[in-house]
Amino acid sequence: MPLVRIAVMAGKPASHRAAVGDAVHRAMVETLNVPAKDRFQILGELAQGDLVYDPSYLDIPRTDGLVMVQITLNAGRTVEMKKAFYAKAAEYIHAAAGVRKEDVLISLVEVTKENWSFGNGIAQYA
Amino acid sequence: MPLVRIAVMAGKPASHRAAVGDAVHRAMVETLNVPAKDRFQILGELAQGDLVYDPSYLDIPRTDGLVMVQITLNAGRTVEMKKAFYAKAAEYIHAAAGVRKEDVLISLVEVTKENWSFGNGIAQYA
């Protein structure tokens, strides 16, 4: 696992969220050494008012097309790998789901490898 | 970003959640050196049964008016700053949304500055 949580504004079909999820996963596989089958995601939509964002923080113009991505993953990726991931994720989300790159927000939360169980009550990475 | 997730029990209007979100943000700006425009929040309500809390842990009486706040933010705030934040958050949430201070629960998750992208596929803080 990384465990990926993705939130978008309500009003688009489930296929939109799925396309965003596909794009995020592809970017992780290509830049963060995530195995192709290591895919676990929680997708969801939020009513207007429940997905709150600043429309210009850091001089980036944002719209209701916003995609909020939060990923829990093992520590150990370098800053360069993270930068490559952000770039690819924005590129792929834009290409696959028509989201403006300005509207792609990403947050990473790092944990240690013994902090996961992938099933059967076992710490597979420990 | 901090990325703020706020959950309350279902049954109140969206304006209630918005008022809680405003109060949390104001407290972060005043005590944690968060820029005023650095506001990103995911708000939501949960059916009874899906928001589970102990009604007296640590001898604090809690009710269904509970507000659960979880904030992902950069590491580096001192214990004193965090204490000031908790106090202001409870005060402002109470004042703005009529929530009992006993019902304000807060969890912080700290990350490093290269763990954010605010748009455009760039790690703006790295």
Next chain:
Amino acid sequence: MPLVRIAVMAGKPASHRAAVGDAVHRAMVETLNVPAKDRFQILGELAQGDLVYDPSYLDIPRTDGLVMVQITLNAGRTVEMKKAFYAKAAEYIHAAAGVRKEDVLISLVEVTKENWSFGNGIAQYA
């Protein structure tokens, strides 16, 4: 607090999620030194398509009965304690809610003790 987030696929009654939550809490109390009254959980169900999982990563066969558990808790538990927790959680979730052990996924996020307020605007653990 630990703060526990549990997600399952939609289609089962709320009592299913509650049984899973009970089982996770019991396992935490028995293996992670969590006080019995220290129980705070956010439960929810997701539409098919919004709970994404690989059906065979690490050669573990998974089904739509999947239970995704993410727990924010204080750092300090040993690897052995975490392993004991995973085993008990899978066992109890299986026994209480009929979930296959293969379908129990767990993610831990560790924080420091000053990162919590349990009410009243105070950092009770700091």
